Amino acid sequence: MPIYNSIHHAGPGPVSPPNPAGLVQAGAVFPIEVHVPTTIAELLAKEGRPVPSGLAGLALLDTGATLTGIDASIPPRLGVPPVGQVQTATAGGMVQHSTFPARLVFTSIPGLILEAQSAVGVNLSGLTIQVATNQPPQPVVALLGRDVLAGWQLVWNGPRGCGPLASRESA
């Protein structure tokens, strides 16, 4: 079972001391890149067409979300068409959202890649999180929902600024 540990540091790089306050402020966030799904990347490569570069940002762990969401502006920029629709409940009633496949690459966790089958396109524009005091806020591009967590075990170590320690049943 692969294990991945995400630690908040007081400064840049892994040599600076852990920063529990950073974990409190930022929440459980992971630097990620959103890429076209592998199936489309293989199709483009087979046709000799360029594969779009991934779009970087933060993924915020959202234990209240049933499904994983990605910023709705990303799939059109990657050229990924929708594969479905899903309804979400809002204060104003039910709202329809498109769903998209996407490949989420966790850039700070070697080897951790998620193929999201039907990520919900949600509006995350303008949402930023400052992970460290000496770094500028970064855009949130994804919310990791309980569909992802269904394959993970998590340990939240607040006093040490470690969170989450994540392990997956299958890589």
Added chain:
Amino acid sequence: METPLQKELDFFAANRQEWLESHRGEFAVVQGETLLGFFPNFSDAYSAGVAQFGLEPFLVQEVTPNEQTAQFPALASGLIRADL
């Protein structure tokens, strides 16, 4: 503005009851009013759809009795931000 994949969703809805009898839990791939087939999981369904339709939009939907719904309570309530 028409919902993306509306024609496919209408076609799926029109055939849902019939498909439930023989393909419950499988994943249907639909483009327009054409059914490509049923597949045991999303991955196989999506691969078949891309192989057939390339980057043209198509629907991949599990054959279930109910519409799929999602909840983003923090996002919807404004704890993260107000608008979905």
